[in-house]
Amino acid sequence: MSKAVGIIGxxxxxxxxxxxxxxxxxxxxxxxKAMKDAGIxxxxxxxxxxxxxxxxxxxxxxxxxxxxxxxxxLTGIPATRVEAACASGGLxxxxxxLNIRSGLSDIVVVGGVEKMTDVSVSxxxxxxxxxxxEEWEVFHGATxxxxxxxxxxxxxxxxxxKEEHMAMVAVKNHKNGALNPNAxxxxxxxxxxxxxxAPIAPPIKLLDxxxxxDGAAVLVLASQEKIxxxxxxxxxxxxxxxxxxxxxxxxxxxxxxKTESAVKASRTAYSMAGVTPEDIDFAEVHDCFxxxxxxxxxxxxxxxxxxxxxxTESGETELDGRKPVNTSGGLKSKGHPVGATGIAQAIExxxxxxxxxxxxxxxxxxxxxxxxxxxxxxxxxxHVYGRELK
Amino acid sequence: MSKAVGIIGxxxxxxxxxxxxxxxxxxxxxxxKAMKDAGIxxxxxxxxxxxxxxxxxxxxxxxxxxxxxxxxxLTGIPATRVEAACASGGLxxxxxxLNIRSGLSDIVVVGGVEKMTDVSVSxxxxxxxxxxxEEWEVFHGATxxxxxxxxxxxxxxxxxxKEEHMAMVAVKNHKNGALNPNAxxxxxxxxxxxxxxAPIAPPIKLLDxxxxxDGAAVLVLASQEKIxxxxxxxxxxxxxxxxxxxxxxxxxxxxxxKTESAVKASRTAYSMAGVTPEDIDFAEVHDCFxxxxxxxxxxxxxxxxxxxxxxTESGETELDGRKPVNTSGGLKSKGHPVGATGIAQAIExxxxxxxxxxxxxxxxxxxxxxxxxxxxxxxxxxHVYGRELK
Numbered sequence: 001m002s003k004a005v006g007i008i009g010x011x012x013x014x015x016x017x018x019x020x021x022x023x024x025x026x027x028x029x030x031x032x033k034a035m036k037d038a039g040i041x042x043x044x045x046x047x048x049x050x051x052x053x054x055x056x057x058x059x060x061x062x063x064x065x066x067x068x069x070x071x072x073x074l075t076g077i078p079a080t081r082v083e084a085a086c087a088s089g090g091l092x093x094x095x096x097x098l099n100i101r102s103g104l105s106d107i108v109v110v111g112g113v114e115k116m117t118d119v120s121v122s123x124x125x126x127x128x129x130x131x132x133x134e135e136w137e138v139f140h141g142a143t144x145x146x147x148x149x150x151x152x153x154x155x156x157x158x159x160x161x162k163e164e165h166m167a168m169v170a171v172k173n174h175k176n177g178a179l180n181p182n183a184x185x186x187x188x189x190x191x192x193x194x195x196x197x198a199p200i201a202p203p204i205k206l207l208d209x210x211x212x213x214d215g216a217a218v219l220v221l222a223s224q225e226k227i228x229x230x231x232x233x234x235x236x237x238x239x240x241x242x243x244x245x246x247x248x249x250x251x252x253x254x255x256x257x258k259t260e261s262a263v264k265a266s267r268t269a270y271s272m273a274g275v276t277p278e279d280i281d282f283a284e285v286h287d288c289f290x291x292x293x294x295x296x297x298x299x300x301x302x303x304x305x306x307x308x309x310x311x312t313e314s315g316e317t318e319l320d321g322r323k324p325v326n327t328s329g330g331l332k333s334k335g336h337p338v339g340a341t342g343i344a345q346a347i348e349x350x351x352x353x354x355x356x357x358x359x360x361x362x363x364x365x366x367x368x369x370x371x372x373x374x375x376x377x378x379x380x381x382x383h384v385y386g387r388e389l390k
Numbered sequence: 391m392s393k394a395v396g397i398i399g400x401x402x403x404x405x406x407x408x409x410x411x412x413x414x415x416x417x418x419x420x421x422x423k424a425m426k427d428a429g430i431x432x433x434x435x436x437x438x439x440x441x442x443x444x445x446x447x448x449x450x451x452x453x454x455x456x457x458x459x460x461x462x463x464l465t466g467i468p469a470t471r472v473e474a475a476c477a478s479g480g481l482x483x484x485x486x487x488l489n490i491r492s493g494l495s496d497i498v499v500v501g502g503v504e505k506m507t508d509v510s511v512s513x514x515x516x517x518x519x520x521x522x523x524e525e526w527e528v529f530h531g532a533t534x535x536x537x538x539x540x541x542x543x544x545x546x547x548x549x550x551x552k553e554e555h556m557a558m559v560a561v562k563n564h565k566n567g568a569l570n571p572n573a574x575x576x577x578x579x580x581x582x583x584x585x586x587x588a589p590i591a592p593p594i595k596l597l598d599x600x601x602x603x604d605g606a607a608v609l610v611l612a613s614q615e616k617i618x619x620x621x622x623x624x625x626x627x628x629x630x631x632x633x634x635x636x637x638x639x640x641x642x643x644x645x646x647x648k649t650e651s652a653v654k655a656s657r658t659a660y661s662m663a664g665v666t667p668e669d670i671d672f673a674e675v676h677d678c679f680x681x682x683x684x685x686x687x688x689x690x691x692x693x694x695x696x697x698x699x700x701x702t703e704s705g706e707t708e709l710d711g712r713k714p715v716n717t718s719g720g721l722k723s724k725g726h727p728v729g730a731t732g733i734a735q736a737i738e739x740x741x742x743x744x745x746x747x748x749x750x751x752x753x754x755x756x757x758x759x760x761x762x763x764x765x766x767x768x769x770x771x772x773h774v775y776g777r778e779l780k
Contacts, residue, residue, distance in 0.1 A: 022525070048635075055520075056446045060528065062520035063475040066768035069635045070642070076654060078633035079769065080481050081473045085453040091470050095485055102492040130445075130452035135412070138450065243468035245438075245459045252460070264466060378456035379469065 004389055005100045006227050006235035009038025009220030010347040015184040015335030018214045023059050023115040024071040026216040030340075031072045031111055034218035039230070042072070045220075046105035048079040051092030051112040052339035057127035059115055068111060085131030086288060088112060089217070089342025090372030090381030094241050096221050106226040112343035113216035124212050128338070131375035133249035145209060145289065147250055147376045149201035152291035154256040156203065158306065163203045165309030166290035167194035170207050170332055172312070173287060176319055177329020179360040184213050184335030208290040213335035217343035219350075224389070236350045239275070239367070240384035242268030248378045257306070261380035262299035262371060269369070270301075273384040277301035280323065280384070281365045282352055284345035286373035287330040296371050297325060300382070319360060327352060327360045342372035342381060349385045394779055395490045396617050396625035399428025399610030400737040405574040405725030408604045413449050413505040414461040420606040420730075421462045421501055428610035429620070432462070435610075436495035438469040441482030441502040442729035447517035449505055458501060475521030476678060478502060479607070479732025480762030480771030484631050486611050496616040502733035503606035514602050518728070521765035523639035535599060535679065537640055537766045539591035542681035544646040546593065548696065553593045555699030556680035557584035560597050560722055562702070563677060566709055567719020569750040574603050574725030598680040603725035607733035609740070614779070626740045629665070629757070630774035632658030638768045647696070651770035652689035652761060659759070660691075663774040667691035670713070670774070671755045672742055674735035676763035677720040686761050687715060690772070709750060717742060717750045732762035732771060739775045 011033025013026050021029075027050070035041070050065040061067065065079035082092040089112030096110035116124055129138040132147060155161045171191055177183035189207060197207040227235045244264035247253055253260070270276060277300060285300070287293035294308030302323050303311040311317060317325035328334045328348035331341060349368035351357045366388070372381045401423025403416050411419075417440070425431070440455040451457065455469035472482040479502030486500035506514055519528040522537060545551045561581055567573035579597060587597040617625045634654035637643055643650070660666060667690060675690070677683035684698030692713050693701040701707060707715035718724045718738040721731060739758035741747045756778070762771045 024525075054446045054452050056444045056517070057452075059524060060516070060520060061524040062444050062447075062473060063522075063638065063765050063768060065474060066635045066764065067523070067638045070637045070639075070768070074635075075637055076634055076650070078484075079474075079635040080485065080633070083452060083471045083473055084455060084469075094468075095470065095488075098485075098492045098494060099488055101494070102488045104488060104491070126450070127446070130450060132453075133457070134449060134451040135414075243470070244466055245456045245464075245469040247460045247465055248453065248457045249460075260466070374456065375453050378453060378460070 003101050003103060004224040004237060005097050005221055006237045007219050007350050008222045008227060008232045008235050009034040010350050011037055012182055012217040012344055012347050013215050014182045015213045015215035015337055017117045023055060023113060024067060026115060026214060027068050027111050027113040028071050030216040030218040034220050038220035040107060040220060042074050044107050045074055045077060045109050047077055047099055047108045048074055049092040049096045049110040050081045051088035051342060052081060053083060053085050053088045053114060054127045054130055058119055084379040085374035086338045087342060087372045087374030087379040087381050088339040091243065093342060093346055093383065094243055094381055097238055097241050100221055100223050106223045108221045109218060110221060110343065111216060111218040112340035114337035114339040115214050116212045116337060117214050136249045145201040145204050148289040148291055149204045150250060151256045152203050155291060158257055161294065161309035164191060165294060165312055166208050167191045168312045169287060169290035169293045170194045172318055173326050173330040173332040176327050176360055177333025180329045180334055183329040183333050184211055185333045204289055210288045210331035210336040213337040215335055215337035215340045217340045217347050219343055219346055234354050236353045237386045237389045238383060239386045239390060240269035240273030242266060242382045244380055246378050250376050257295065259295050259299040259377045261377050262296060265380040265382040266300045269382040269384045274390055275367060275384060279367050280369045281367050282324040282327055282362045283369040283371060284328060284348050285325055285371040287326060287332050288336060300371060324362050327357065327362060345370035345372060346383065353385055353387045393491050393493060394614040394627060395487050395611055396627045397609050397740050398612045398617060398622045398625050399424040400740050401427055402572055402607040402734055402737050403605050404572045405603045405605035405727055407507045413445065413503060414457060416505060416604060416606040417458050417501050417503040418461050420608040424608035424610050430497060430610060432464050434497050435464055435467060435499050437467055437489055437498045438464055439482040439486045439500040440471045441478035441732055442471060443473060443475050443478045443504060444517045444520055448509055474769040475764035476728045477732060477762045477764030477769040477771050478729040481633065483732060483736055483773065484633055484771055487628055487631050490611055490613050496613045498611045499608060500611060500733065501606060501608035502730035504727035504729040505604050506602045506727060507604050526639045535591040535594050538679040538681055539594045540640060541646045542593050545681060548647055551684065551699035553585065554581060555684060555702055556598050557581045558702045559677060559680035559683045560584045562708055563716050563720040563722040566717050566750055567723025570719045570724055573719040573723050574601055575723045594679055600678045600721035600726040603727040605725055605727035605730045607730045607737050609733055609736055624744050626743045627776045627779045628773060629776045629780060630659035630663030632656060632772045634770055636768050640766050647685065649685050649689040649767045651767050652686060655770040655772040656690045659772040659774045664780055665757060665774060669757050670759045671757050672714040672717055672752045673759040673761060674718060674738050675715055675761040677716060677722050678726060690761060714752050717747065717752060735760035735762060736773065743775055743777045
């Protein structure tokens with residue numbers, strides 16, 4: 001526990017479908033915003049991390065951390081890509097955090113980026129399927145909606161969760177996303193509209209799914225000493241960082257409804273931060289499909305296993321509820337450029353804790369949490385953030 | 391500088407073309423060997439890192455760290471993939487090292503793996519090209535032999551390096567590889583044979599190129615405290631870890647002959663280890679093409695810029711020379727499963743420092759170095775290892 005680490009700068013692009021911007025444009029735009037926000041220059045940066053899921057499949061480009069350093073004018077510094085499917089951003093954040101904690105660096109920039117719309121939807125589906133078990137799931141025809149549909153069906157059978165509960169997640173997140181100027185879908189939807197949307201993999205319908213998106217998000221992290229030196233009085237502290245894995249294939253798990261990796265990662269993060277689920281004022285969770293948010297709030301301990309649907313129905317996870325979830329609009333409405341998502345979640349947490357979340361501000365937010373999932377749950381990263389260093 | 395980190399276990403598969411083994415078989419085989427060598431069990435492992443360049447392109451599988459944890463029976467622990475093209479292994483090693491240094495973990499397993507032969511050679515060429523700049527190099531037809539050929543041509547023009555010098559690198563490395571039971575090509579070749587081999591991208595000929603390979607390599611790292619607790623008296627210490635980046639595209643560099651990233655990474659590693667190039671008893675360098683070894687020994691400071699060809703000709707880099715280079719056979723003869731290479735280099739360093747390198751043992755080796763390059767040099771990781779902790 002050598003050093004405390006804080007977030008001193010954030011930058012994000014709008015999420016959406018950008019045919020006029022490429023991968024390097026997006027990450028550079030977010031990076032420059034983050035550097036400006038932090039009030040630092042390129043020469044101040046010790047290391048760079050980039051979370052990106054599958055640029056090889058999306059833009060024929062691997063080795064992207066060096067690319068980003070190059071285009072950001074940071075050539076020379078160590079630049080490292082981290083990948084864990086849709087949790088790539090969350091894991092990159094954790095490596096950046098560990099780097100500073102190790103005492104090696106004082107300022108580390110960590111970005112997440114994906115450019116998903118330059119390929120056809122079918123190619124994107126194949127690329128995203130790389131997050132599942134190729135030999136045991138994908139080869140046999142499973143896509144991600146299909147895998148989450150299995151979880152949703154089981155959740156409905158075991159706990160009486162209804163399709164309407166899932167629809168309520170989508171409706172809430174669109175309501176929040178309508179207040180987020182960077183969200184891909186800035187409009188509200190209704191339960192009726194979700195229920196009548198096209199079936200994808202029953203019970204999952206089109207409006208239960210997060211979209212395919214382009215976008216990038218960047219954080220500037222700094223050591224406690226450097227934050228003091230720079231006199232950053234709005235630094236947001238990383239109080240806890242947890243990560244865990246689970247079997248890659250869904251069929252190998254004891255339960256389809258309990259995300260063990262999220263349980264483990266969150267308990268690690270809570271313990272490190274010295275908090276309990278009750279202390280969390282708001283959370284950004286990984287709602288790649290609406291059922292995923294229901295399972296997330298259960299795994300994080302915001303409610304008991306099986307009660308996620310009811311908790312959503314009660315309004316507790318609304319912006320003005322007891323435990324606001326996905327104030328940014330979540331993956332569902334804000335968009336889900338997979339590598340960027342984990343970093344975008346941390347940005348929402350930072351804005352909330354700085355009191356800069358504008359129309360979606362959670363009143364008196366002191367402690368926030370992010371929950372970033374890879375695949376169907378084989379990877380989970382949970383971070384706890386605080387306005388004050390404990 | 392909280393904690394010293396040592397290597398307490400190594401495991402490697404034979405490198406080659408294995409149609410009967412898949413990605414998960416290879417990494418599991420190497421991992422079990424490493425765990426056995428370290429004398430630890432799965433429950434002792436705190437975290438896992440995997441270096442792999444492009445499993446998405448080679449086997450349609452991303453999210454490979456969770457996959458490896460799953461198949462190795464380590465489900466639950468944090469599992470993180472690191473990618474930087476052919477330097478993926480070296481960067482994964484550095485992240486594992488930082489994790490222990492941060493105080494978070496006591497035992498970390500770090501592996502590297504690639505399964506390259508399940509696709510056609512043309513697909514493999516496209517996959518590997520992901521390490522270069524897609525928009526400025528690959529799209530216009532450049533492949534890796536072509537990029538290294540540009541460097542070789544310039545080196546010949548500026549310093550009088552001859553094709554025979556490059557051939558001597560291949561001959562030396564095959565001579566060493568013939569002594570390595572895990573090498574892909576365990577036979578010697580002659581300068582005449584290299585010179586008469588098929589032209590690929592002049593002056594690079596077939597026998598100047600490292601092969602396409604399957605293989606995996608795994609290390610077990612531990613903190614100094616844990617090493618003391620386990621009474622490991624043959625631990626090999628990581629004395630220095632350096633990493634640097636350069637422009638992704640070759641045309642943006644000041645010089646085609648001087649690998650700035652290797653210069654920077656090695657100076658960082660030397661400084662951390664408190665050594666100079668003179669102190670290095672042997673080195674494993676990234677000879678993806680023979681010219682790369684010539685440029686490597688220059689960048690590492692083993693000779694002056696432009697003198698790498700002459701140093702090779704002098705015999706100094708031979709197994710019994712003043713500064714043995716690539717005692718394992720290097721990428722050229724041992725094989726180059728790209729993600730595994732950086733870890734395999736560290737294994738050779740460990741075996742040499744333990745005195746377990748058998749017929750290729752360097753007499754009285756006390757300090758070794760590994761040099762792992764991504765792409766045409768946009769990433770470089772250099773590690774310095776010692777028999778004793780300084």
